[in-house]
Amino acid sequence: MSGRHEKEKGVNVQVLLRCRPFSEDEKRNCAPEVVRCREYQREVSVSQNIAGKQIDRIFTFDKVFGPTAQQKDLYDQAVVPIVNEVLEGFNCTIFAYGQTGTGKTYTMEGECKRSKV
Numbered sequence: 001m002s003g004r005h006e007k008e009k010g011v012n013v014q015v016l017l018r019c020r021p022f023s024e025d026e027k028r029n030c031a032p033e034v035v036r037c038r039e040y041q042r043e044v045s046v047s048q049n050i051a052g053k054q055i056d057r058i059f060t061f062d063k064v065f066g067p068t069a070q071q072k073d074l075y076d077q078a079v080v081p082i083v084n085e086v087l088e089g090f091n092c093t094i095f096a097y098g099q100t101g102t103g104k105t106y107t108m109e110g111e112c113k114r115s116k117v
């Protein structure tokens with residue numbers, strides 16, 4: 001199991017961004033892609049068109065997970081280091097924050113697969 005990078009140790013709060021893929025509804029309705037992830041640069045660009053004016057903003061995070069990221073990627077890269085710190089005796093918290101429908105529950109709990117009885 002890998003620990004956190006040396007330079008990340010001692011940093012008490014980290015903010016990670018995960019952008020979920022389009023839902024079937026969003027694809028069907030040709031929803032515009034407002035958020036673009038640049039995982040390697042650890043940034044997202046957000047594009048808005050307000051009154052015909054294109055406004056792009058860039059936001060930087062400690063880590064960015066784009067729409068193709070899997071649960072295991074998040075677990076391995078973001079959760080395992082925290083679990084290791086808990087095992088070393090530190091108190092740690094992970095919480096998900098975001099607009100409704102953006103994937104907080106999915107990220108924290110995974111897909112809910114009900115078995116047929």
Ligand SMILES: Nc1ncnc2c1ncn2[C@@H]1O[C@H](COP(=O)(O)OP(=O)(O)OP(=O)(O)O)[C@@H](O)[C@H]1O
Nearest residue numbers: 019020021023098099100101102103104105106107
């Ligand atoms: N990374 C993902 N890959 C595939 N589907 C996803 C992903 N993230 C979220 N979804 C799907 O998007 C929908 C909304 O996700 P979810 O319920 O986790 O959002 P939420 O942020 O917890 O919403 P709320 O705040 O309303 O509870 C669900 O149908 C979920 O299965």
